[in-house]
């Protein structure tokens with residue numbers, strides 16, 4: 187008798203308590219990066235990738251989004267690539283449904299930055315996918331990606347990034363539902379924006395604090411754990427300001443390792459929660475072990 191194959195992944199949803207808050211990592215799927223996208227010594231890079239069992243021409247890379255339930259507010263942080271950016275992305279909405287959350291119940295969306303693996307999922311067929319949500323985004327980030335002038339000067343291959351960002355946020359902007367944030371803006375009690383520019387002009391992390399527990403959503407501080415934890419000086423080709431991105435990566439590594447602060451990363455293997463520890467060279471990534479909720 188034949189045994190049916192699953193043929194696809196089961197829902198990518200992982201819950202973690204932060205104080206009294208419930209924090210949920212939602213998989214949006216995965217992308218493949220290439221070794222050549224990263225700066226630094228290529229031979230050393232290939233060695234690091236080989237040691238991590240990663241293919242240098244197709245580095246398996248997660249794309250994660252998150253939901254924070256404070257008990258009386260639902261805050262989505264990033265929304266993945268939506269339906270059109272890549273065939274292996276766009277799973278966030280299905281995973282949110284698997285988590286039992288109605289999109290209409292989401293009160294706020296924080297966008298860490300307006301790249302096409304982070305923002306398109308807020309929109310569906312020209313409409314707001316989260317009809318009752320206010321979108322919070324860094325003011326410089328919003329100004330950059332909605333500027334026709336900057337788009338016009340951008341290299342040809344990056345212009346679709348501007349188009350996707352603008353299309354995603356348009357239904358919210360048209361409805362007056364976009365609010366600008368900056369470093370230190372509190373989106374809700376215990377949910378605070380932390381500026382970490384470099385990858386993009388307004389790249390923003392989110393600090394989640396409740397009942398003495400803390401978690402830092404560091405978004406795109408790391409794109410490839412195998413390369414950038416041991417060698418934080420490696421930038422990725424998508425960095426708007428590579429030197430600033432590297433400086434902020436080092437600062438955030440130092441802070442999270444020193445403070446033993448738990449972080450959540452957009453591009454760390456799902457569910458992408460873990461700690462950084464100082465290593466002989468650079469840092470090492472220590473993923474959080476799977477745990478049932480108490």
Ligand SMILES: [Zn+2]
Nearest residue numbers: 301303406452
């Ligand atoms: Zn990203």
